[in-house]
Amino acid sequence: AQKVTQAQTEISVVEKEDVTLDCVYETRDTTYYLFWYKQPPSGELVFLIRRNSFDEQNEISGRYSWNFQKSTSSFNFTITASQVVDSAVYFCALSQGAQKLVFGQGTRLTINP
Amino acid sequence: NAGVTQTPKFQVLKTGQSMTLQCAQDMNHEYMSWYRQDPGMGLRLIHYSVGAGITDQGEVPNGYNVSRSTTEDFPLRLLSAAPSQTSVYFCASSYSGRGSFPDTQYFGPGTRLTVL
Numbered sequence: 001a002q003k004v005t006q007a008q009t010e011i012s013v014v015e016k017e018d019v020t021l022d023c024v025y026e027t028r029d030t031t032y033y034l035f036w037y038k039q040p041p042s043g044e045l046v047f048l049i050r051r052n053s054f055d056e057q058n059e060i061s062g063r064y065s066w067n068f069q070k071s072t073s074s075f076n077f078t079i080t081a082s083q084v085v086d087s088a089v090y091f092c093a094l095s096q097g098a099q100k101l102v103f104g105q106g107t108r109l110t111i112n113p
Numbered sequence: 114n115a116g117v118t119q120t121p122k123f124q125v126l127k128t129g130q131s132m133t134l135q136c137a138q139d140m141n142h143e144y145m146s147w148y149r150q151d152p153g154m155g156l157r158l159i160h161y162s163v164g165a166g167i168t169d170q171g172e173v174p175n176g177y178n179v180s181r182s183t184t185e186d187f188p189l190r191l192l193s194a195a196p197s198q199t200s201v202y203f204c205a206s207s208y209s210g211r212g213s214f215p216d217t218q219y220f221g222p223g224t225r226l227t228v229l
Contacts, residue, residue: 009153033215045203045220091155095215099144099163099207100171103155 002027002096006104013082014112021077021107023092029053033095034068034075039106040088051075082111114139117221119204125227126194134189134224136204144207145187146218149173149200156203162187194228201225 003026013019025034036048049059051068059066063080079086089108093101120135138145146161148171158171162181176198178190187206191198202224207216 004155006155035217037220043201044222045205047217047219050215050217093156099146099209099215099218100158100161101148101156101215101218103148103157105153105155 002094002102004092004094004102004104006092006107008107009105010108010110012110012112015084016081018078018080019082019109021090021109023075023077023104025073025075025092025094027094035093035095035101036066036075036077037091037093038088039091045091084111084113087111116140117204117206117219119202119221119224121224122222123225125229126191127229128195130194131190131192132194134191134202134226136187136189136221137185138206139185140206140208140219141184142206142208143184144209144216144218145181146171146205147177147179147187147189148203148205150203150223151200159189196228199226199228
């Protein structure tokens with residue numbers, strides 16, 4: 001069965017620090033997709049990134065970067081020079097079949113000024 | 114495009130009451146789904162649909178019904194509300210419902226439901 005584990009329930013850092021959110025997944029599928037979503041205090045879910053299992057290149061988007069390692073079944077998310085606006089709950093998710101998503105428990109990130 | 118819309122934003126029910134949570138999308142997406150979000154448990158799939166007239170159960174379907182008569186709408190019905198159904202409900206949609214590879218799912222703003 002598919003499973004996503006985000007072991008960090010809550011993280012609190014001071015602004016401008018770098019922070020990494022961990023995501024470990026389990027699947028027997030050879031083809032799968034991984035996602036990260038952000039849920040700010042307003043409550044909506046904002047899509048951040050989608051990565052397929054054949055593409056292990058790291059991705060960088062501004063202050064955000066993602067490290068995908070199939071050998072350790074991990075898809076970690078790093079925020080560089082964090083800002084208060086980065087405060088949110090972050091979810092990692094794994095595709096189950098064509099469209100169904102299995103979510104991790106979420107990591108609540110607080111950036112203190 | 115309005116994207117994915119959900120109504121109502123908030124709802125309080127008494128045990129045993131019924132209601133329908135509405136979800137609509139204007140992006141001509143084939144795939145639509147309902148999730149519930151509970152503290153410490155992430156989001157869990159309730160029901161999903163890969164196209165009009167086709168629905169299937171997710172991880173936690175008990176107590177909920179769905180139907181998909183049009184591409185745009187995917188309502189979630191609670192026939193007899195229970196306190197265990199207190200949660201935040203999210204509707205999502207994506208372009209490809211029957212393809213092999215998942216498209217990105219876009220979520221509505223959510224409905225916060227309290228059952229007393």
